[in-house]
Amino acid sequence: MSQKKIIVSNRLPVTANRDEESGALEFKPSAGGLATGLSSIFKEKGNLWIGWPGIPDFKEDEKPGVIKSLRGENMAPVFLNKKEVLLYYEGFSNRTLWPLFHYFTEFTQYTPEDWDMYVAVNQKFCDAILEYAGPDDIIWVHDYQLLLLPSMLREKLPNATIGFFQHIPFPSYEIFRLLPWRSEILEGMLGADLLGFHTYDDTRHFMSSVSRIAGYPNSMGTIKMANRIISVDAFPMGIDYDKFEKAARSKETYEKVDKYKSLFANQQVVLSIDRLDYTKGIKRRLYAFDKFLEMYPEYIGKVVLVLLVVPSRDKVDQYQQLKEEIDTLVGKIDGKYSTIDWTPIQYFYRSFSFDGLSALYSKADVALITPLRDGMNLVCKEYVASKVTQKGVLILSEMAGAAKELSEAILINPNDEAEIVEALKQALEMPEIEQRNRLLEMQEKLKRYSVHRWVEVFVEELLNVKDRQAKMNIK
Ligand code: F6P
Numbered sequence: 001m002s003q004k005k006i007i008v009s010n011r012l013p014v015t016a017n018r019d020e021e022s023g024a025l026e027f028k029p030s031a032g033g034l035a036t037g038l039s040s041i042f043k044e045k046g047n048l049w050i051g052w053p054g055i056p057d058f059k060e061d062e063k064p065g066v067i068k069s070l071r072g073e074n075m076a077p078v079f080l081n082k083k084e085v086l087l088y089y090e091g092f093s094n095r096t097l098w099p100l101f102h103y104f105t106e107f108t109q110y111t112p113e114d115w116d117m118y119v120a121v122n123q124k125f126c127d128a129i130l131e132y133a134g135p136d137d138i139i140w141v142h143d144y145q146l147l148l149l150p151s152m153l154r155e156k157l158p159n160a161t162i163g164f165f166q167h168i169p170f171p172s173y174e175i176f177r178l179l180p181w182r183s184e185i186l187e188g189m190l191g192a193d194l195l196g197f198h199t200y201d202d203t204r205h206f207m208s209s210v211s212r213i214a215g216y217p218n219s220m221g222t223i224k225m226a227n228r229i230i231s232v233d234a235f236p237m238g239i240d241y242d243k244f245e246k247a248a249r250s251k252e253t254y255e256k257v258d259k260y261k262s263l264f265a266n267q268q269v270v271l272s273i274d275r276l277d278y279t280k281g282i283k284r285r286l287y288a289f290d291k292f293l294e295m296y297p298e299y300i301g302k303v304v305l306v307l308l309v310v311p312s313r314d315k316v317d318q319y320q321q322l323k324e325e326i327d328t329l330v331g332k333i334d335g336k337y338s339t340i341d342w343t344p345i346q347y348f349y350r351s352f353s354f355d356g357l358s359a360l361y362s363k364a365d366v367a368l369i370t371p372l373r374d375g376m377n378l379v380c381k382e383y384v385a386s387k388v389t390q391k392g393v394l395i396l397s398e399m400a401g402a403a404k405e406l407s408e409a410i411l412i413n414p415n416d417e418a419e420i421v422e423a424l425k426q427a428l429e430m431p432e433i434e435q436r437n438r439l440l441e442m443q444e445k446l447k448r449y450s451v452h453r454w455v456e457v458f459v460e461e462l463l464n465v466k467d468r469q470a471k472m473n474i475k
Pocket of ligand 1: 011167312375
C-alpha cells in the first residue's frame with residue numbers, strides 16, 4: 001500500500017489575487033524557501049499541499065473552479081471567510097501566539113473569541129485533510145497557526161504518520177505558561193510523532209513546558225505518552241543555496257549590479273531587508289544607524305543604508321503603528337544628515353522581485369540583520385549564498401536562530417546600540433581577506449544543509465520514529 005504525503009500549512013504555496021476592476025482571480029506562486037523546499041514532495045504524483053489561498057472573499061460559485069484548477073497542481077484550498085481571517089489569523093495567530101512566542105508579552109492579547117475561532121479553523125483544516133488522507137498516510141503540518149491540528153488528526157487517523165514543524169521560536173516556560181490555553185496547545189501538538197524546531201534551545205523550551213504543564217516524562221528528545229513515544233528535535237531550516245548562487249552569477253544580476261555601482265559610486269552599501277514586523281528590530285537598527293553617523297561623521301556621504309521593508313499583516317494594529325514609526329524615523333534621519341547629492345537611507349516599502357533582491361545582495365557591502373527575536377531568519381543565509389565574489393560582511397543578531405549556525409558573522413545583541421555601531425564600523429573597514437574567510441566558512445555550511453536536505457532529514461526522521469514505535473509494538 002502506498003503512502004501519500006500531505007503537506008499542511010496556513011498558506012498554500014500560491015496566493016490568490018483579485019483584480020480590483022475586473023474582479024478576475026489570479027494565483028501567484030510564493031517565492032518563499034519553504035515552497036521551494038517542499039516542492040520535491042507535494043509535486044510528486046498523488047501527494048498534496050493543503051492550505052488557505054490567502055484571501056477571504058471567494059464567491060460560492062467560483063469555489064468549484066478554484067478547487068479544480070488547484071487540484072491539477074497538487075494543491076487543495078481551505079477557504080476562510082472574513083470572520084475566520086479576522087479572529088483566527090489576525091486574532092489568535094497574530095495577536096496572541098506570534099507576539100507571545102517572540103517574547104512580546106506587552107503586545108499579547110488573550111481573547112476567548114479568537115481562541116474559539118482558532119479551534120474551529122484548526123478543525124476546518126482537519127476536516128479538509130480527512131477528505132483526502134488515507135489511514136496510513138504521512139501528514140506534515142507546519143507552524144503556529146495549526147498547533148491543534150496534530151491531535152485532531154491523530155484522533156481520526158490513529159495510524160497516520162504525523163510530523164509537525166514550528167517555524168517561529170518556542171518560548172521559555174515562564175513565557176509560555178502565561179497563555180490561558182497552554183495545556184490545550186501542548187496537547188494539540190503532542191498528536192504528532194515528530195516535532196521539529198529550528199534550534200536546540202526551542203526544543204529545550206518545549207520539553208520544559210511538556211514536563212511542567214502537561215506532566216509527561218521526557219528525556220533525550222523522547223516524550224513518553226501512555227501508548228506512544230514522540231520524538232522532538234532541532235532541524236535548522238536551510239535555503240535553496242544553488243538558486244541564490246546561480247542568480248548571483250547571472251547576466252541579469254551583473255547588469256543590475258553594474259547600474260548600482262554607478263548609482264552608489266564611492267559609497268558603501270549597508271542592506272537591511274525584513275517583513276514589516278516589530279520582532280525584526282527595524283526601529284533599533286535605525287537608531288543605531290543614526291548613532292553611527294553621529295559618532296563617525298567621516299562616513300557622511302560615504303555609506304548608504306538600503307532599507308527594504310516588505311508589507312505584512314497590515315490589518316493588525318501593531319503593524320500599522322510600526323509602519324508609521326518607521327516612516328517618521330527614516331524622515332528624521334534623512335532630514336538630519338542628507339546633502340544635496342546624498343541621502344543616508346534609501347527606503348522601500350514594497351516587495352522586490354527575485355532578480356532585484358539578488359542584485360541587492362550581490363552589491364551590498366554589509367547586511368545588517370538585527371531581529372529582536374527570530375525563529376531562523378533566512379535573509380541572512382540568502383545574503384551569504386549570493387556572495388559569489390566572497391566580498392561582504394554579515395552583521396547578525398544573536399537572537400536569530402541562524403546565529404547558531406553562522407558563528408562567523410559579526411554577532412551582536414540587537415538591544416545594544418553601541419555594539420551595533422561598532423559592528424558597523426568593523427564591517428565597513430574589514431580587510432577583504434577576512435571577509436573572504438568568514439564567508440567561505442558560512443557558505444560551506446549553508447551549501448551542505450540546504451532546504452532540500454532539511455526536507456529529507458525531517459522526513460527520514462519522521463519515518464524512523466514510526467519504525468521505533470513499531471519495534472516497541474506501540475502506536
Ligand atoms: O515565519 C513565520 C511565518 O508565518 C511564515 O510561515 C510566513 O512566511 C511569514 O511568517 C509571513 O506570515 P504571514 O503568512 O502572516 O504573511
